[in-house]
Amino acid sequence: MHSFVRFCSALALVVTASVLLAGAEKMTTCDSHHLNIHHLHCETGVIQVEHALYGRTSSAVCAAGRPPWQLANTHCARPGTLKDMRTRCNDKKTCDVNTRFFRKPDPCYGTFKYLQTIYTCQPAFTVVACEDSLAHLSCDKGLVIRVYSANYGRRDRKTCVFERPWVQVRKTKCVHPTEYVPGRCNGKNKCTILASNSVFGDPCRGTYKYLEISYTCEPLVVTASVLLAGAEQMTTCDSHRLNIHHLHCEDGVIQVEQAMYGRSSLAVCAAGRPPRKLANTQCARPGTLEDIRTRCNGKKTCDVNTRFFRKPDPCRGTFKYLQTNYTCYPAFTVVACQDSLAHLFCDKGLVIRVYGADYGRRDRNTCVLGRPWKQVRNTECLHPTEIVPERCNGKNKCTILASNSVFGDPCRGTYKYLEVSYTCECKTIIL
Known part of the structure; x- marks a missing residue:
């Protein structure tokens, strides 16, 4: 697995260079009362948080009107602030966070604190599809889709509200991140997804929802x-x-x-x-x-x-x-005989990306122990499947049952197996 870690680090360095070229924004919000809103926004592209601090590292920032004893501690930083800001804001065009979220536990009692974030705007396309309509993702010829994020639900009262009663749009804390869209669309030139409860489940019954996707287009092959x-x-x-x-x-x-x-x-x-x-x-x-x-x-x-x-x-x-x-x-290959389990897993901090998955039979050497000739003679029984990438992409671990009940029966009477090839890649790029 160590080679994948090294490759991941090299990729992070490449991306770092492009991030610096894209420019950076700094937002500072003094934590003076319960309505302090920390507002990040990208006019073009989506937010990528680089650094975040809740606490105090300067005696000059947010100092107006404060006594010296509230400014003296400049080594105050709440643990986990960067992770929390990335979770809340990465891959969105706009992100509002109330500073009160960071107050407990208090990182330095008696010190007047502020929330400060440095972020860049990553070039991206944003697609919104109202419930029961289609989201169309597409790239120019020679480029393929890479989804940054996909959410199904509702987080404002402005999107997909036409002719909808108040009761269907009032709930704005209904955000359901989904790995289904990258599983279906990553690596394709074009992709269409139905924004529907039947696809994503219903994160908030009675609310009229929408699917919001941010993605970029990249070369099909990483040179x-x-x-x-x-x-x-x-x-x-x-x-x-x-x-x-x-x-x-x-x-x-x-x-x-x-x-x-x-x-x-x-x-x-x-x-x-x-x-x-x-x-x-x-x-x-x-x-x-x-x-x-x-x-x-x-x-x-x-x-x-x-x-x-x-x-x-x-x-x-x-x-x-x-x-x-x-x-x-470079890839791992997993084979699971019919009615047994295929286990895919990565080292900590890495996630699965499936290259290919097939259910059926293409040789007479695999999964043949104790099987009669008639069950293994058909070697033209190859059934590529998208079920494995849909279920496993973006996860650290994944288990799939190699079964007709999951993949259907591409060749009745033949004893089949599931063959999966995958790699492990960075879940998030840490700069």
Whole structure:
């Protein structure tokens, strides 16, 4: 696990640089009475708290009208203030916190205190969908979604109130953070989510709710990690029906970067072929990259028959090949035989991110002990599932039952297993 910790730290350093470039805001609120509201706001983007203090570290701040004995202690700081401010404010456009929340326990009795926060505005898109409507997330071509936060409920009386009676909008302390949205949308170019009790549950019965999401768009592949992992290229000439395109990672799991079925070179797979079958070097079957990613991403080994790509023929009369560039991402692989449990877990401070999960059978070597031949002979029974990332992404530990009752039965009569590949990454970036 230590490699993931180091990678996490490196990522934090990269993000720190961009945060500093984005500029920073400082908010100070003197804790003079019970209505002191600490107000953070981002005109563009969302709040990212960098430092927070409740107490006193300066004799000059919030000093007007105060006797010297209330200002003398400049080593007063309430423990946990940074964590509490991040929990309340991170990934929101606006955040109001009453200073009275921090008064107990009193970090320095008799000292006049203040709440001070330094924060940046992280570039982000915000989407709001009223209850029973759809939230649409999308990125430009070549970029994918990364959700900062998602909340279902209500936290003001201004959003989604049109023609709603007072009784349905009066409750504003109804915020239900959810991991469902990042589980469904992270890594995709487009994503649509229904803002509904049937999806998120009902955090406040009788209140008309809405789904609020903040997200950014980032490159599909993190270049630094790809370069560290190294790259492989596999080329398979499509000469007969048994041509198998074989991708394999000794360590980690497959992440397909580029894939092409057709011809883009005169020299590749040219031996024994007449010039007329090599002349067209502008031949590429649409959708090949997506198909290879669907079949191979997140697996240690992937075998694909080239015949799968022949129809429709992208260039009739041209001799074609399948070529894939891929990297091996560091990952853990868990296999659970049918009706047993798969346990995913990370070190303290890290959370799960699932690369791929499949329920079914793709070989005759896994989960075969004591099973008759007829229960293991079907090796074309592969059922990719989003249930595992939806349940486990963002958690420190996760247990899933490998069962037809959970995933359905992709091949009746076959004894199946659940195969999951995942990594551990930072839950929050600490600067």
